[in-house]
Amino acid sequence: MAKSTALVPPNAWETHIHVFEPQKFAFSPDRAYTPATAALNDYPASKTGCTNVVVVQGTVQGEDPAPVLDVLNASPAQGDPPGLRRGLVVLDLDKHTDEDLDKLHAAGVRGIRLHEVSWGFGTQPTDSEFAERLRYAASRLNRLNWVIDVYTHPKTWLALVPTIEALPSSTIIIADHWACLRPGDEEGAECQAILHLLRSKRIFVKLSSTERQSSSPGSIESLEKMAKLFVGAGPDRLLYGSDWPHTALPGPRQGKTREQRLTDVEEFREVNLASHVRSLRDWIQDEKVWQDLWVNTPRRLFE
Secondary structure: OOOOHHHOOOEEEEEEEEEEOOOOOOOOOOOOOEEEEEEEEHOHHHOOOOOOEEEOOOOOOOOHHHHHHHHOOOOOOOOOOOOOEEEEEEEOOOOOOOOHHHHHHHHOOEEEEEEEEOOOOOOOOOHHHHHHHHHHHHHHHHHOOEEEEEEEOOEEEEEEEEHHHHOOOEEEEEEEEHHHOOOOOOOOOOHHHHHHHHHOOOOOOEEHHHHHHHEEEEEEEEHHHHHHHHHHHHOEEEEEEEOOOOOOOOOOHHHOOOOHHHHHHOOOOOOOOOHHHHHHHOOOOOHHHHHHHHHHHHHHHOO
């Protein structure tokens, strides 16, 4: 089979990476873990074939968008992906005026991230609290055509269906990381809710952190059925994301003390992104769907 990059169309978009540079921007003291350093020019574009990138603010970076803005504003360096840079940031919207948001937009920010999975660290909002948060975000961000990038449990997606359907149709919601669904969930009410929202064009789904959502981190083949269901329900509403630089799995850190989580630097995992691209191509044979996944859909959301 040809190299993975030969499979990916020109001007492809990578919609989910993180850049961690704690020597420039200290991590949040409330973080659940401490990752190693990852600069933009470390991103393996040769494995994904992507030239345009969306830098997503990580939970360890708190609510100050400065780390993402630094990447967006930096001059191109050797090894950087050569295309466009866009950002998704974490904000307390009560602390930012519309003028603040306009400035972020001018810098290349195209949305916010609502990460609502605590993995046992900190607290998570109730479904009703999160629904209100989503409504408020839409009321502030729709004028900018910003995306609301959501990472939450499948049960919460199911509970959010009435809220999402009541929002203006212009609201752009992205379900992160396969909507947090896993192999075996295909017939459940939560997956059916996601498929319904895809068919009714109320959400997009990001095929990101793929190895985390699979049955085994070493193989993603267990996600083939889910991928084909997503393609059938929303062929023009899917996005690719690698979730580079592949932070450690949360299980081993469960027993760590707060001090250990702040001081133990977790190295990144090796993930075979080229094989992910090949598997996606095997599962998505339609040329238009393939072009939409990599180019057309992310371009209209982020360009």
